[in-house]
Amino acid sequence: MYNIFQKYGDIVEVVIPAKRDKGGRRFGFARFENVYDVRRFEYELDGIIIGRDKISVNISRFQRSERHLDHNKEEMFNKDYGEKRDGQYNGKNGAHNHAASNRGEPRSYAHAVKKNTQGINNARPINQGLRRVSYQAESVDLKKLKGAFVGIVDKPGMSYNIQEQFHRQGYFGIKITPLGANMVLMEEQEEGELQALLLEAKSWLDQWFSQVKPWEPELVDNERLLWVRVYGIPAHAWHVNFFDLICKPYGTFINADDGTTKKNTMDVARLLMRRKGQRVVDDSFEAIVNGVVFPIRIVEDSYG
Secondary structure, X not given: OHHHHOOOOEEEEEEOOOOOOOOOOOOOEEEEEOOOOHHHHXXXXXXOEEOOEEOOOOOOXXXXXXXXXXXXXXXXXXXXXXXXXXXXXXXXXXXXXXXXXXXXXXXXXXXHHHHHOOOOOOOOOHHHOOOOOOOOOOHHHHHHHHOOEEXXXXXXXXXXXXXXXXXXXXXXXXXXXXXXXXXXXXXXXXXXXXXXXXXXOHHHHOOOEEEEEEOOOOOOOOEEEEEEEEEOOOHHHOOHXXXXXXXXXXXXXXXXXXXXXXXXXXOEEEEEEEEEOOOOOEEEEEEEEOOEEEEEEEEEOOOO
């Protein structure tokens, strides 16, 4: 859960007790930092789907009247979690902070936000730009990469298969590491192997790469391959043309997995696409098929 939540915000901790609630369901607590729009963040986390299961997220109870929550929502929370917990949620979408307040302090939402933002006054709100961190690379890492090369593949997506092609050709002394959909890092096991390859096998390399050049710190591939799961597709729209259509706003559709193509199940389609940027795909929209509107959900598969 920690690995999944960290894609959505500054996760601090995740706790999943062994016991279950009165309804026999598992529950957990997650604590985030630097949350500026709690409602929006709650909605975002509440839509997370893991495999075929959707998690449900609720903000901590605090004093819900201060956030203008109605009685029905409080009742829904009680049904989900059985009983009131002596804990706080800091967060977004059901991210719970299970640090109980035993000092009689007021537990209003405003008080909790004020308490949890102490010491981070230099953090910039979301609408004022991205948060920055500063890091100095280790000299040993820079030295290792100094002799490496970067290859830009001829066709996007080929980067993940290049190592196999090198082995088939008998080049076992070159390590190929994909940097994204378009670039690979080429490292030699023994000094001089890369230079020899560039001189002796240029015509072979041209089959796979449009360019091969020395590694530079600025070289980053911002395009990646990812799998998404799509829910709500009607049977009569289960076609590659429809898959291509719904993937266009997020990237380029490549293909569907074997189970989707063979229609083993039609409750969820698993599609491979190419996309620029690191932003996670998680969206809901409506599709009009033969004049009928269908709600569709598309979410990135965290497990690839």
